Amino acid sequence: MKLVLIGMMGAGKSTVGRLVAGALHRPFIDTDMIVEVRAGKLIREIFAEGGEGEFRLRETEAIREAVAFAGSVIATGGGAVLSPVNRELLRESAFVVWLDAEPEELYRRAMRQGAAARPLLNGPDPLAVLRQRRAERAEAYQQTAHIRINAGGRSPEETAAEVTRLLLAREGNA
Numbered sequence: 001m002k003l004v005l006i007g008m009m010g011a012g013k014s015t016v017g018r019l020v021a022g023a024l025h026r027p028f029i030d031t032d033m034i035v036e037v038r039a040g041k042l043i044r045e046i047f048a049e050g051g052e053g054e055f056r057l058r059e060t061e062a063i064r065e066a067v068a069f070a071g072s073v074i075a076t077g078g079g080a081v082l083s084p085v086n087r088e089l090l091r092e093s094a095f096v097v098w099l100d101a102e103p104e105e106l107y108r109r110a111m112r113q114g115a116a117a118r119p120l121l122n123g124p125d126p127l128a129v130l131r132q133r134r135a136e137r138a139e140a141y142q143q144t145a146h147i148r149i150n151a152g153g154r155s156p157e158e159t160a161a162e163v164t165r166l167l168l169a170r171e172g173n174a
């Protein structure tokens with residue numbers, strides 16, 4: 001069964017995804033990385049040249065590509081759930097886990113990794129952006145996910161262990 005991680009920037013999707021994939025010896029796929037490889041450009045360059053709209057089109061193509069890999073662990077970009085097409089693609093093809101955390105924690109983590117790679121956080125008040133987008137997207141995350149996990153206040157290793165356990169339980173019942 002495929003695993004898809006959704007959630008805001010800074011929630012730890014890529015870190016946790018890599019850990020789960022490593023533990024289960026499964027392929028790890030990051031849709032942001034597919035977007036960059038296919039475009040031959042960095043995400044910030046795509047935003048700068050074609051705007052968020054161009055990025056979202058490329059993101060849907062990347063999701064289509066990612067969900068075609070059997071048994072993969074897939075980390076999505078934070079806005080992957082905005083399009084109804086993406087929501088359906090993800091929910092129908094995988095066990096979808098929403099990694100959630102409070103905006104303050106998302107902010108700390110995203111800033112530690114550097115805001116430059118994330119055009120949406122490049123403005124004067126990234127914490128306010130995280131708060132607002134999380135509130136706007138909460139319903140879409142909820143609709144897409146099979147389960148929500150609180151990734152706040154614990155390490156990526158602890159979160160990965162819980163996600164692994166849930167995935168294996170789900171596969172056992174499938």
Ligand code: S3P
Nearest residue numbers: 008009010032077078079118119
């Ligand atoms: C975005 C999140 C980013 C990336 C792009 C847009 C968003 O991915 O897809 O910068 O809209 O939340 P991460 O969630 O991996 O940072």
